[in-house]
Amino acid sequence: MDQARIDAVLNYIKSKEKPGQGNERVKEIVNRMLKDLFNMMADLDITSEEMWHACDFLGEIGRNGEWGLVFAGTGIEHFIDVKMDWEDEQAGIHAKTPRTIEGPLYIEGSPVSKSYAELETEPEPNAERLYMSGIVKDENGNPVEGAKIEVWHCNTKGLYSHFDSTQPRFNLRRAIITDKDGKYEFKSFVPVGYSCPPGGSTDTLMALLGRHGSRPAHIHFFVTAPGFRKLTTQINIEGDPLTYDDFAFATREDLVPHVKRIPADQAAAYGKNEAFAK
Ligand code: MBD
Ligand code: FE
Known part of the structure; x- marks a missing residue:
């Protein structure tokens, strides 16, 4: 996927944010995470199946109360x-x-x-x-x-x-x-x-x-x-x-x-x- 297309999606998503509303630090962090994530998804050719698997697995980590352990284990x-x-x-x-x-x-x-x-x-x-x-x-x-x-x-x-x-x-x-x-x-x-x-x-x-x-x-x-x-x-x-x-x-x-x-x-x-x- 070319960079212009990735950036277009990111800009589209960001365009929904109302200036002066919400929390600026959260906006900054989430937008940066999405930028890095979308680039990774494009580079590694992430599939729909992999995306839903990640969604389930992230939920399971939370239900098991293991986010702290995952943060430790991933460095x-x-x-x-x-x-x-x-x-x-x-x-x-x-x-x-x-x-x-x-x-x-x-x-x-x-x-x-x-x-x-x-x-x-x-x-x-x-x-x-x-x-x-x-x-x-x-x-x-x-x-x-x-x-x-x-x-x-x-x-x-x-x-x-x-x-x-x-x-x-x-x-x-x-x-x-x-x-x-x-x-x-x-x-x-x-x-x-x-x-x-x-x-x-x-x-x-x-x-x-x-x-x-x-x-x-x-x-x-x-x-x-x-x-x-x-x-x-x-x-x-x-x-x-x-x-x-x-x-x-x-x-x-x-x-x-x-x-x-x-x-x-x-x-x-x-x-x-x-x-x-x-
Ligand atoms: C521990 O006891 C601990 O200290 C850390 C960092 C992660 C898991 C178990
Ligand atoms: Fe310990």
């Missing part, structure tokens, strides 16, 4: 990170801890505690115990008191509380406020990787792309503090076979901290809870 969410990195670079901002995607499984309102938290509402004592601590620092390396670390991860079945109704409310979700030295600490267990629901829309899409729909073991963080912009990030657990093959593209350099394995009888020395040694 759309990762692209926003790369775009923000680019903007930081242009502005001369060099953040020490890289950002990475939030993913679709965060919920607000986790229980808040000062400087230390145990993440398990439902203990999983047989899982490998995990202790993590850190210091929130500003761009000059000074500790930030009163920063809020929101942390969330999945259980040993790879499921997140709230989205898995069998888990207690806010299981493996906490908010920790840094102490006067900017420090936070928490205890939990080492989570396992996540896989998209088998047979679901994302799983199906990934298979059609010759890909898998799994993530390495990881822990999510939001870091917020008055006067600072928010950091959204994660850590990946070193040694997971998918650490560098994440379907959601969230693994980034500097987000795979060294995991120190400690004999159980020495573990009590780490963190505040003696019970941790068990």
